[in-house]
Amino acid sequence: MFKARLWKKVDENRVQCQLCNHFCILKEGETGRCGVRVNQNNELYTLVYDKVAAINIDPIEKKPLYHFLPGTKTFSSGTVGCNFSCIFCQNHSLSQYPKKHKEIVGERVTPEIIVEACIKYNCESISYTYSEPTIFFELMQDTARIAVKKNLKNVIVSNGFMSSKCLDELEGLIHAANIDLKSFSDEFYKKMCDGKLKPVLNNLISLKKMGIWLEITTLLIPGKNDQEKELRDIARFIKNELGEDVPWHISRFHPDYQLLDSTVTPLSSLEMAYEIGVSEGLKYVYIGNVPGTTRENTYCPVCGSILIKRTGFHAEILNLKNGQCKKCKTSIPGYWENK
Ligand code: SF4
Incomplete structure (x- = not known):
């Protein structure tokens, strides 16, 4: 302990x-x-400072982060546990393990070992992911401090429910975040996740103000959060409170955990959400978990050139150079080089 x-x-x-x-x-x-x-x-x-339950070398696209060091590897780790109890969790075997089994599992790994392994395997960043990084805050903070000194970048993949004190403590340590905006309904957060909406919205605004590169993911669940009004509310919040350049990932749901009686998200719902995002003025809207879609590519919002072509988690940089569209020289927001 x-x-x-x-x-x-x-x-x-x-x-x-x-x-x-x-x-x-x-x-x-x-x-x-x-x-x-x-x-x-x-x-x-x-109970989880030295109990890492999952470690992998992932493409950064898997987080998903599409405007942050594309094509690089990220050293990813996480412990068991989560402060939410989403009934649709796609990672429930890790996130809900302590609540279900009343025990903690994981390997003894120190912050120093994580950083050394990150360098050894030529990863440019460390991702705190798989479960909810807030709940292994001490391990994350100590690892991130060492990583920063080695010019590595730190990434969180989070539900965004941390306290403002926790966010303050991460100032200067975290470079990019993919935050779930699971719904725009407080009732959804309460019933489906054992959480609340408002703190997540506040934290998204804070993360943006802190200068952390921010991307947002919404897992679209049939009949739960896929109504036009709700999706429009999400898109408007992103545009008005965070900015039109913040990427929005709309992700396909597959039945999991306690929501096995649902169906896979129909392509038509994902396309509708995509169109809503674009019509509300978001410049970078992506569809995820759909093999073969062209909606995971990055296009120049001015001339339409394909900047980054993605196939699954593979990214091919085409018409992007020094953060600009090669064809029309438009600046594309993102974190393109490890400075
Ligand atoms: S307040 Fe602390 S103990 Fe309670 S769920 Fe959040 S991280 Fe866990």
Whole structure:
């Protein structure tokens, strides 16, 4: 066990975790909603600091990040646990493991080992991913600090439910984020995820202000979050609050976990969401999880040239040079070189 950061004593018997917007208050021996932070002797400990449950070398496109060091490899790791309980989770065997099995699993890996492995395997970034990185904050923060000194970049793939204190602590350490905007309905967040919408929206605005390269993903679930009005609300929020240059990934759902009676997202719904994004003025809208689609390519919003051609997770840079369209010289927002 490792002493946790971001918590306070409430009284002689209780502590409050301040890492995410649940702000769990825990009595002696109790574990938070994420299943990985525990009150012991009225102090808060993390159970996952040295328990990494998944490690892989991934293409950065898999996060998905399409405007951040395209074509590079990212050293990806995550622990078990999550502060959400999405009934459609596509990674539930990791994220929900502590709640289901009442135990923590993983290999002993230190921040130094993660950074060394990242360099050894020629990855340009480290991604904190697979489950929810907020809940393994201490491991992420220590790893990111070392990585920055080695000129490596740090990426989070997150549900965006961290506390503002947690975000403050990540200032200067994180270079890119893909954040889920799962719905524009608080009811959806409550019923389907055990979360809340508003903190996620606030954090998206904060991440943008912090200068972190931001991309957004919405998993489109038939009958749950695929109505035209809701999709238009999401697109308008991105355009008005974050900017027209923020990429929006609309991802196809496959039945999983507790939502096995649903269907795969029809292509027509994904296309409708795409058209809504474009009609609301977003310049970079992408469809994901659909093999063979041309909607995962990046096109110049001015002359229409194909800048980056993607096939699955493979990216081929065509008409993009120094962050500009080769044909019409339009600047394309993104993080194109590791400076
Ligand atoms: S990280 Fe969130 S869910 Fe976990 S104990 Fe802290 S406040 Fe609760």
